[in-house]
Structures are given as C-alpha cells and as structure tokens.
Amino acid sequence: MEEILEEAQKLSTYCLCDACLGRQFAQVEHGMTNSERGERIRALLHLPEKSPDECWLCEGLTGEIEKFAKLAIEKLKEYEHDTFLVGCRIDEEILRKEREVATPHSESIKREINREVGKIVAQESGKTPEFVHPDIVVIVNTMYDLIELEVNPLFIYGRYRKLVRGIPQTKWYCRKCRGRGCDYCGHTGKMYEESVEELIAHKALELFGAEDESFHGAGREDIDVRMLGNGRPFILELKNPRKRHINLEKLQGEINKYAQTKVTVDDLRYARREEVEELKNARHPKTYRITIAYEGNGKLNEAVNALRGAEIAQRTPTRVSHRRADKVRYRKVMDMRVENADACEATLVVKAEAGTYIKELVTGDDGRTTPSLSELAGMTITVKELDVIEIGDEK
Ligand SMILES: [Zn+2]
Numbered sequence: 001m002e003e004i005l006e007e008a009q010k011l012s013t014y015c016l017c018d019a020c021l022g023r024q025f026a027q028v029e030h031g032m033t034n035s036e037r038g039e040r041i042r043a044l045l046h047l048p049e050k051s052p053d054e055c056w057l058c059e060g061l062t063g064e065i066e067k068f069a070k071l072a073i074e075k076l077k078e079y080e081h082d083t084f085l086v087g088c089r090i091d092e093e094i095l096r097k098e099r100e101v102a103t104p105h106s107e108s109i110k111r112e113i114n115r116e117v118g119k120i121v122a123q124e125s126g127k128t129p130e131f132v133h134p135d136i137v138v139i140v141n142t143m144y145d146l147i148e149l150e151v152n153p154l155f156i157y158g159r160y161r162k163l164v165r166g167i168p169q170t171k172w173y174c175r176k177c178r179g180r181g182c183d184y185c186g187h188t189g190k191m192y193e194e195s196v197e198e199l200i201a202h203k204a205l206e207l208f209g210a211e212d213e214s215f216h217g218a219g220r221e222d223i224d225v226r227m228l229g230n231g232r233p234f235i236l237e238l239k240n241p242r243k244r245h246i247n248l249e250k251l252q253g254e255i256n257k258y259a260q261t262k263v264t265v266d267d268l269r270y271a272r273r274e275e276v277e278e279l280k281n282a283r284h285p286k287t288y289r290i291t292i293a294y295e296g297n298g299k300l301n302e303a304v305n306a307l308r309g310a311e312i313a314q315r316t317p318t319r320v321s322h323r324r325a326d327k328v329r330y331r332k333v334m335d336m337r338v339e340n341a342d343a344c345e346a347t348l349v350v351k352a353e354a355g356t357y358i359k360e361l362v363t364g365d366d367g368r369t370t371p372s373l374s375e376l377a378g379m380t381i382t383v384k385e386l387d388v389i390e391i392g393d394e395k
C-alpha cells in the first residue's frame, strides 16, 4: 500500500479527477469503481478534489458516461437486438496523456468508458452485454458525442429446390457494365433477370428490414440444371437487419408464395456465422437424373455397368477452365443405373462424389474425362436434361 501511495503522490503534480486517479491503480484492488478508488487515495494523501471538467487527463470525459449511455440507448432502439458490446473512440491527445501517467497497475480509459457505459445500457435497456458475438457493437465517439452502430449480420439456414431451368443460383452481374446498367443488359445490370438468391432473399430483406444480403450455397448447379428432391442447403446472410426475431415459418411461407413455381425453400432456421464455412467445405455426394441422347448401336448397358463404382479422372472441363485451375481430379461414381431407354434416348440415375462433373462423365469432354459413358459405350452421347434429385449426407 505504501508503494501505491508513493506512486500516487508522484501523480499529484497532475490535476486528476477521482476516476482518472483511481484508474491508474485499477489492478491493485477490485470491487470498487475507479472513481471510488481515486476518492480513497486522494483522502489518504490529503489532495484537493478535482471535478472531471478540471481534469488534465480526461478533460471531462468521465463525467459524461451517463450522457453517452443515454445516447447509446436511444440509437440502439433503431435495431432489434438481444446482445450488445460497447466500444469507444477517444481523442489521441487524451491517449497520449494517458501513456504519460500510466502506472503498472493502470486500466485504460477506453476500457473504463466501455464498461461503465455498458453497465448503464444493460441496466436501462435490459439487454445483455456479449463479448464474442454481440448482435450490435455500439461505438461511442467521445469527441463528437456521436453513436455509431455496427450491426452484425444475421444468418438463416435452409434448403432450396429450383423447379425450373434457366435460373442461376446467385446474382450474376452484367459482364460488360458489372452492374451499373448498359444497353447489353437492358439496363438491369444483370445477365439474368432472376436468380435463386434473389427469389429467396427478396422477402427476407423486406421482413428483416435488412440493407443487403449474401447467398452461400453448399455447391451450385448449372443454370440449366434443376435442383429437386431434398433440396440444396444454403445460408442467407442478412446485412444490417432492423429486425432479428422474424418467425421463420412465416418467412418460409412468404418466400414460397413469392418464388412459387420457380423456387421453394424449407427447413429454415437461424444459423451461426461459422456454419457458412462449414457449408462451403461440405462434401455432399449427389444423385442426378440425366436424360441422354445418342445415335447408333453403342453398348449403353455395358458402359453403365462398368462405370458403377468406378473411379474416373476429370481434367477441368473447357466450359469452366476460365475460372478453375486446369488440373486432373479423381472422383468416384457411386452408383449408376438405366431407368429406361429406347433407340435414341435414355434416362439414367447417377450418384457421384462431391465435385464430379456430371455432363463430362457422360460426354467425355473430348477425352478430358476418362473413362466416360460415351467412351465405354462406343458412341457419341449428349446430355439433354439434368436434374439434381438428392443431396446426400457427408461421409
Ligand atoms: Zn479525469
């Protein structure tokens, strides 16, 4: 204690308010506020009392905590939330002075303001302080008495079915104007009028009062491929949402009514941020129904039997080589069956490992995929239609 008083005595040449004096010894003893601690030290040293406004260090800041809390509570009312965290911006000059008087037992003024404002906000608003994943971070700008909010995004998991061909999974900006709008895209800024993303997000943005969104899919199907069966998992990320407690059954109903005949969703639930990464890395096997066409007397059944359970080598297809590295991938054809066939067309059901290029498995892609159905059957086979009919569980 004597050592502490000695250090405090040294600080008596600075004009400090109780909070600023007490804060330099915050780590010595707990269970009281910095202001109470400062008051005690000051009494022991018989120093005169200084108000925050007279304080050389904080220049009145510690007297404004209640005001900052009121501003924060008011601003927070604009956004629905359960949890929050307080941060603050403080004048560089004050931070410089703080370094000048700091002892080994000091706490920073930032920390004190964050904590004290947080205490009042929690008390008055009934919301919970949360340090890891707060719904909202409140930033008190102490220089201008301004409150900035960083509203964390909201994540909604679900599964979607795409019932029609010709719709991309995500928004696809015009390749000429990159979204600004030009003659090429009919001033829409987009290559396609609609996407699975937009059909799903439209109602969600509206109900949650969100500013923007990102769509994360567990893989994607080509534009001309339908996504049927149990649907593809996705997570919709809603940015700056005004609301966080929308009934997801209601949302599901609204989306399905809006996107009707094109896209449907189900299994909606709130998700954690970390699930986006998990979803992106998931390796789901997929089952497809493929309508193929051919001419000639190839050995279709023999080829199908040979591919069932086989491993194939696929060099990056020409059609995606502009966005994927050119390399050879090995994938397993887990199952393959002929559902029905006539002289020029057949329907196949194929289950393949995640990441298999299914069209190329059929056509062979000029020898880049081998073995392929065309190669083994000894005839040219083309894909007429393709549907994903089931997204399997990860192994
Ligand atoms: Zn002060």
Ligand SMILES: [Zn+2]
Binding pocket: 174, 175, 176, 177, 178, 179, 180, 181, 182, 183, 184, 185, 186, 187, 188, 189, 190
């Ligand atoms: Zn354009």
